[in-house]
Amino acid sequence: MRAERIWGAIRFVITAVSMFAVWLLFTASFGTFSLVAGAIGSLLIAALTYDVFIAKHQANLRFFLPNPLHLLIYFFVMFFFIYQSSVVMLAAVITGRVNPRIVHFRTRVRSDVARMVLANSITLTPGTITLDLNDDHLTVHWLFCDTHHMKAAGETVKGRLEPYVQRIWL
Amino acid sequence: MRMIMMDVMQWYLLLCAVVCIIRLILGPTTADRLVALNILSGIVLAFLVLSGVRHGRSIYLDVALVYDIFGFLGFLAIARFLKDKMHGEGE
Amino acid sequence: MIMIREILALIAFSAAVIFGTAGLAGLFRFSDPYTRLQAGSLCGTTAVLSIFIGALLLSPTAAVSARIVIITLFFLISSPTGSHIVARFAWNIGVPHHDPKQKRTPVSRKKDTPS
Incomplete structure (x- = not known):
């Protein structure tokens, strides 16, 4: 008590x-x-x-207090990712070659804030939009799908972003 | 030089808004219309910021800040309302 | 110094024009709401972000530039949230997504969706 x-x-x-x-x-x-x-x-x-x-249930201070240094790094990394993915999208608009598919995968980050940030980052990076976020289960619409295996798809979509988010929040 | 650049960008944003509104009118489904509205809100935000910098008045930027933060609450309300309405019709 | 700032702002504005035109072209080129949302929201976000950078470079006073930085930070949060709301709306009412491999009409998630 x-x-x-x-x-x-x-x-x-x-x-x-x-x-x-x-x-x-x-x-x-x-x-x-x-x-x-x-x-x-x-x-x-x-x-x-x-x-x-x-x-x-957020039983740890690290669940919602960010690590300031890594937050700053993540901000600039995100800037770079946004421009890179825009160039990819530019090429897709010009050529018209897309292969949209809906994939499901799980994430390893545990706090609510980190999951929200991960979902928003996935929305910003190339050709992916988060459709739904249930606890740790993400539903993502992926524009440049190249695999049927859900786990591999998840690694491709979130693989670059998740380590950065894990360093900021737990 | 800088004034010309900002004027040209404002005209360009106006053109973008017109194209977005064409999509808004054409869009066959409700989701298409919401997509166009989403992009239109971003264009309006950029227009407010450019206008504030062009005239050197920070009061426009305060308007832009409030529009930025509370803009998506409007989407939330529209999406929730339309969803309830469509499910009511589907049943 | 002012010259350099103006040239950098010109580059940022050119990037905004390129990405903005691509986003609007994507709005008319693709065929289903999800893909349109992908093109429009990502390229639109990048265009608006480029305009913010250009305005930051051209801002006359410190008060204006501080406000632009705050607006940029909140825009990075609010823009994907807005597109997520739209995408979730489309997904929840069961808009079918376009799939080039499947020739038959794609099955939507909910059976009782109004057409």
């Missing part, structure tokens, strides 16, 4: 701090009124929503 309450307090504090950071980002002012209003607002909203923002 006691551990549960401590965990609840930690989740509450993290929610309030992230709300306040977003408030600072949007208002971009350091006046007294702005700071006090933002603090009160973020505390109240955190009291309402901390159970939704960080679910109870």
